[in-house]
Amino acid sequence: MNVLLTGGAGFIGSHTAVALLEAGHQLTILDNFSNSSFAVLTRLRELTGKSLKGVEGDIRNLSLVEDLLRSQKIDAVIHLAGLKAVGESVSDPLRYYDNNVSGTTTLLLGMQRAGVKKIVFSSSATVYRGSQEGLFNEDSPLEPVNPYGRSKLMIELILRDYVATNSFEALVLRYFNPVGAHSSGRIGESPLGVPNNLMPFVAQVAVGRRKELAVFGQDWPTPDGTGIRDYIHVMDLARGHVAALERLEQGGRFDVFNLGTGQGHSVLEVIQAFEKASGKPLPYHFAARRPGDQAVCCARVEKARQVLGFETQAGLEEMAADAWRFQMLNPQGIV
Numbered sequence: 001m002n003v004l005l006t007g008g009a010g011f012i013g014s015h016t017a018v019a020l021l022e023a024g025h026q027l028t029i030l031d032n033f034s035n036s037s038f039a040v041l042t043r044l045r046e047l048t049g050k051s052l053k054g055v056e057g058d059i060r061n062l063s064l065v066e067d068l069l070r071s072q073k074i075d076a077v078i079h080l081a082g083l084k085a086v087g088e089s090v091s092d093p094l095r096y097y098d099n100n101v102s103g104t105t106t107l108l109l110g111m112q113r114a115g116v117k118k119i120v121f122s123s124s125a126t127v128y129r130g131s132q133e134g135l136f137n138e139d140s141p142l143e144p145v146n147p148y149g150r151s152k153l154m155i156e157l158i159l160r161d162y163v164a165t166n167s168f169e170a171l172v173l174r175y176f177n178p179v180g181a182h183s184s185g186r187i188g189e190s191p192l193g194v195p196n197n198l199m200p201f202v203a204q205v206a207v208g209r210r211k212e213l214a215v216f217g218q219d220w221p222t223p224d225g226t227g228i229r230d231y232i233h234v235m236d237l238a239r240g241h242v243a244a245l246e247r248l249e250q251g252g253r254f255d256v257f258n259l260g261t262g263q264g265h266s267v268l269e270v271i272q273a274f275e276k277a278s279g280k281p282l283p284y285h286f287a288a289r290r291p292g293d294q295a296v297c298c299a300r301v302e303k304a305r306q307v308l309g310f311e312t313q314a315g316l317e318e319m320a321a322d323a324w325r326f327q328m329l330n331p332q333g334i335v
């Protein structure tokens with residue numbers, strides 16, 4: 001297929017680009033590089049030995065989007081462009097609703113005008129209402145607790161409404177915790193500023209860029225007292241997008257899938273895996289719980305397995321080893 005990948009220079013987008021090119025799809029990337037580097041595009045070409053079109057621009061630019069969809073004869077859009085920092089979304093909610101929600105409606109308008117009728121959208125496990133068990137299937141109650149999460153849920157609802165009255169197909173993918181990097185170490189997670197998430201923070205401590213990790217809470221109702229998450233290798237996640245695209249090729253209407261491994265790991269287990277990968281002790285201390293956190297957040301993965309035929313391959317050790325390789329080879333990120 002001819003695919004437009006929005007946000008394709010970012011962490012998940014760049015890995016998804018590799019999986020799409022390897023699966024034989026033609027690729028156009030649209031990114032405004034607000035949270036990524038132009039250098040990623042060169043690395044993608046080197047890594048895959050394939051050509052791809054890269055366009056610097058914003059999904060909120062309707063004429064640009066429409067022209068691109070037409071000129072590249074796009075069959076389907078994989079929509080990953082978005083802002084994702086939870087704390088920032090609380091302090092600046094309008095920026096999040098403008099970029100994520102208005103950005104998506106503009107993209108959909110462009111698709112409508114250009115007659116493009118298929119989209120895969122990157123949502124998040126953050127849309128689920130936290131529960132004691134912390135195990136979510138696609139029908140679990142939804143109640144995001146911050147503007148970032150609400151922007152994701154709003155987009156899901158917009159897509160559902162649009163599909164209901166139009167010949168349009170949308171698949172929503174709810175990612176759990178994407179981590180790791182491509183095994184080449186050429187692309188990976190390269191956050192600007194202080195990382196919000198565990199794995200990139202741990203990687204920067206291991207490489208000496210940050211002094212010590214703060215473990216948020218040691219009194220959670222979990223076996224070792226630290227939070228449990230469903231970490232998924234970003235290359236597995238990337239292949240999930242290829243599976244979703246293939247499903248759309250057969251005609252999918254509207255559907256939602258969790259993408260996770262179905263298996264949880266605690267913060268201390270992540271630290272241990274990283275110590276093993278890097279061969280160094282990782283300094284950490286316990287700190288207060290982070291507001292808005294929950295004890296456990298893991299995916300039920302049966303639906304993705306049955307309908308998409310999607311199964312993950314990598315375990316925590318491989319995730320840590322690949323994240324560490326990327327961090328070592330790119331101590332300042334992709335510049």
Ligand code: NAD
Nearest residue numbers: 007010011012031032033034035036058059081082122124
């Ligand atoms: P990222 O920041 O690395 O990538 C997002 C990309 O989108 C960046 O390259 C950025 O420059 C681009 N972008 C942002 N706004 C844009 C706009 N208006 N127009 C064009 N480009 C724009 O983030 P990521 O981790 O790769 O996440 C990709 C998507 O997956 C996001 O929508 C995010 O909300 C979602 N998601 C991420 C996670 C995670 O843990 N990383 C979890 C669940 C969902």
Ligand code: UD1
Nearest residue numbers: 086124126176177196197198201214215216227229267293
């Ligand atoms: C984060 C986002 C969530 C997003 C999800 C997917 C926040 C508040 N939530 O959640 O919206 O959908 O990523 O990627 O950012 N931890 C530490 N020390 C740190 C960082 C994290 O102990 O410096 C702990 C957390 O308390 C948690 C675990 O590590 O138990 C994972 O944290 P993180 O990587 O931020 O992911 P989520 O909490 O799942």
